[in-house]
Amino acid sequence: MTDKTLAITGPTSGIGRAATERLAEYFDVIILLARNTQKAEAFKADLIRRHNHLIVDIVECDLSSLVSVETAADYVQLNHDKIDCLINNAGVVSLTRQQTEDDFEMMMGTNYIGHYLLTHHLIKLVMNSREKQIVIVGSNAYAFTTLKKDYFTGKGNPMHLYGRSKLATLYFMQELHEQFSKDGLYVTAVHPGAVSTNLGKTARNQKIGNIIYGALSPFFVSPDEGAESTIMAVREKETWDGKYMHNGEEIIPKAHGQSYYIRKQLIRNTMAELNLDTFMNV
Numbered sequence: 001m002t003d004k005t006l007a008i009t010g011p012t013s014g015i016g017r018a019a020t021e022r023l024a025e026y027f028d029v030i031i032l033l034a035r036n037t038q039k040a041e042a043f044k045a046d047l048i049r050r051h052n053h054l055i056v057d058i059v060e061c062d063l064s065s066l067v068s069v070e071t072a073a074d075y076v077q078l079n080h081d082k083i084d085c086l087i088n089n090a091g092v093v094s095l096t097r098q099q100t101e102d103d104f105e106m107m108m109g110t111n112y113i114g115h116y117l118l119t120h121h122l123i124k125l126v127m128n129s130r131e132k133q134i135v136i137v138g139s140n141a142y143a144f145t146t147l148k149k150d151y152f153t154g155k156g157n158p159m160h161l162y163g164r165s166k167l168a169t170l171y172f173m174q175e176l177h178e179q180f181s182k183d184g185l186y187v188t189a190v191h192p193g194a195v196s197t198n199l200g201k202t203a204r205n206q207k208i209g210n211i212i213y214g215a216l217s218p219f220f221v222s223p224d225e226g227a228e229s230t231i232m233a234v235r236e237k238e239t240w241d242g243k244y245m246h247n248g249e250e251i252i253p254k255a256h257g258q259s260y261y262i263r264k265q266l267i268r269n270t271m272a273e274l275n276l277d278t279f280m281n282v
Contacts, residue, residue, distance in 0.1 A: 003028035003029055004026065004027045004028050004029070004084045004085075004131065005027065005028070005029040005030075005031065005080060005082055005083050005084050005085075005129070006020075006023060006026075006027040006029070006030045006031065006083075006084065006085050006087070007030075007031040007033060007076065007083045007085070007086045007087070007122065008020055008030070008031070008032065008033060008086075008087040008089055009033045009034075009061065009063060009087070009088055009089050009090035009115065009118070010033075010034070010035075010089045010090025010091065011030075011032045011033070011034055011040070011043065011089070012032070012034050012036060012039040012040050012043050013039070013223075014223045014226070015089065015137070015192050015223045015226040015227040015230065016087075016089040016090065016227075017043065017223065018223040018224045018226070018227035019087065019089065019227040019230045019231055020032070020043075020047070021047070022224075022227060022231055023231060023234060024047055024050070024051045024054060025051060026234070026235070027054070027084070027085075028053060028054065028055065029054070029055045029056075029057065029080070030047065030054060030055070030056050030057070031057045031059060031076060031080065031083070032044065032056060032057070032058050032059065033059050033061040033072060033076075033090075033118070034058060034059070034060065034061065035060070035061065035062045035063070035090075037058055037060050040058045041058060044056040044058055057079065057080075059072045059075050059076060060072060061118070062114075063090055063109075063110045063111075063114030063115060063118070064092070064100040064101070064106060064109055064110045064114060065100065065101055065102070065114075066102050066113075066114070066117060066274070067101075069114050069117045069118050069121075070117070070121070072118070073117075073118055073121035073122055074121075076121075076122060076125070077121065077122070077124075077125065080125060081125070081128065082125050082126075082128045082129040083122060083125040083126045083128075083129060084126075084129040084130065084131035084132075084133065085126075085131055085133040085134075085135065085234055086119065086122060086123075086126050086133070086134045086135070087134075087135045087137070087230060087234070088115040088118070088119065088134065088135070088136045088137060088169070089135075089137045089230065090110070090111075090114075090115070091110070091111050091137065091139075092106060092107055092110045092111060093107065093158065093162050094106045094107055094158060094161070094162075095158050096158075097155065099153075103153065104152050104153060105151075105152065105153055105154060105155075105161055107158075107161050107162050107164075107165040108151060108152055108161065108164060108165045108168065109152075110165075111162075111165035111166065111168075111169060112165045112168040112169050112172065112270075113152070113270065113273070113274070115136070115169065115172075116172060116270055116274070117274055119134065119172075119176075119280065120274075120276060120280050120281050121281055123180075123280045123281060123282055124281055124282055126185070127180070127183065127184075127185065127282055131186075131237070132183075132184045132185045132186060133185070133186045133187070133188075133234065133237050134173075134176060134185065134186075134187045134188075135187075135188050135189075135190060135230055135233045135234060136169050136170075136172065136173045136187070136188070136189045136190070137169075137189075137190055137192060137230060138166050138169050138170050138173070138189045138190060138191055138244065139162070139163075139166040139191060139192075140191050140246075140251070141159065141162050141163040141166050142163055142166040142167035142169075142170050142253075142257055143163070143254050143257065144159060144160065144163045145159075145160045145163035145164050145167065146164075146167070146256050146262075147164055147167060147168065147262055147266060148164075151164050151168070151266075152269070152273060167256075167257060168266060169189065170189055170244060170253060170257055171257075171262070171263040171266050171267070172267075173187055173188070173189040173242075173244070174242075174258075174263055175263060175264075175267050175279070176280070177241070177242040179279060179280070180280070180282070181241065181242060183282075186237040186238065186241045187241065187242065188233040188237065188240040188241065188242070188243060188244075188245060189243075189244045189245070190229035190230055190232075190233050190240075190244070190245050190246065191229060191244065191245070191246040191251060192226035192227070192228075192229055192230065192246075193225065193226050193229075193246065193247070228247055229245060229246050229247055229248075232245070232247070232248055233245060244257075267279060
């Protein structure tokens, strides 16, 4: 129980890769929860080459698929006895309307529901560690929208749909803190900033994606800069416990981002959608 274990989603590119690279020296075991296992294998080799103390485990996990999330969680539970830090990092931006195989709107299904289900199954391992930490990568896009009653499947422009998914993750952090801080869990939500990655660009929308990214590129920060908030949260968990943070400064959520009623309604609806009887499997 002395080795420290990190589990992270979306670790093979962008801020996930940058954060994992910089946190590798602080952990002994890293679980890469990755959709693309080929990229994860190449990243694993790179990590071990630079940190020969590391044990790196690759687990295929497509957060847009509940079956994939369940399978990944089963594997982790069978092969690991604890997780000191779980980073819910992976995110998707869809510039065209898409649905998951489980009929959720793609961004809500991936950014929120997939991470919710994964955390539900892995939180027992988190609580079995000395560190007991969860870091959730959010976005200030939450501020531009509210949760409508059809938020799991609803329509809207891409930024509103993305914002809804990130508002849900902000509520998720608040609920985790309320429910488990008394049991020693440290949980933080971080805003990475506008990070220069290919998030949202696919073969279907490459042209419009290039136009949007080209127009916004002067405002982007690098993945290394975007990872800074995540790294601070991991290394200073007491300071940022229960808070929403960007680059070492607390962000006070807007009024709708602190709604107790909407948060509780979201959690109840999420549990119903996933056929769960309890909030988190502790």
